[in-house]
Amino acid sequence: EVQLVESGGGLVQPGGSLRLSCAASGFTFSSYSMNWVRQAPGKGLEWVSYISSSSSTIYYADSVKGRFTISRDNAKNSLYLQMNSLRAEDTAVYYCARGGYDYVIDYWGQGTLVTVSS
């Protein structure tokens, strides 16, 4: 059974930093691309970042480019999102999500809440 478990969310002040982690199990992690997708309270889904299986290809949404860094450790079956210079508008539930062919997202974690507030 595919499982994706996020951690690292919490309350942080504007301008602060946070590192999210995602532990993957139930599939060969090193064979799949991964994504971070977020959802602000009461709002729709917003894609944040993509990383290919080997980390050779990385994409970011313009809204986070230069502030967020996606990475992965295939030996540890883990995905990460380093978030710096956080803003109030970054407040959201952040989902770790597995990617498939043609950039489908076929499995999602339960999400971790990030709140940026003073």
Place this chain on the structure above:
Amino acid sequence: SYVLTQPPSVSVAPGKTARITCGGNNIGSKSVHWYQQKPGQAPVLVIYYDSDRPSGIPERFSGSNSGNTATLTISRVEAGDEADYYCQVWDSSSDAYVVFGGGTKLTVL
């Protein structure tokens, strides 16, 4: 950037057919994926590559894509289908790459 347009809400009586549209410029040339999200839960993939269903998704869920509109069709709607539905494509020319529609709230009357 590439924009996907969904109606904010669709209402349907139980047992009837619901159709949720997703509009985009020449979307028929792209692969469209659909997700269902119930309150307090993570999204679930219900249709991929325009019209394929993942295992475990009822046959009542189907999809089509042509021209400037993709459509998610839910036949014989049940109360448990009430949820938000999102369409998604990949657009390499966009500033977002993975693009989601704004979402449609399906209400079962």
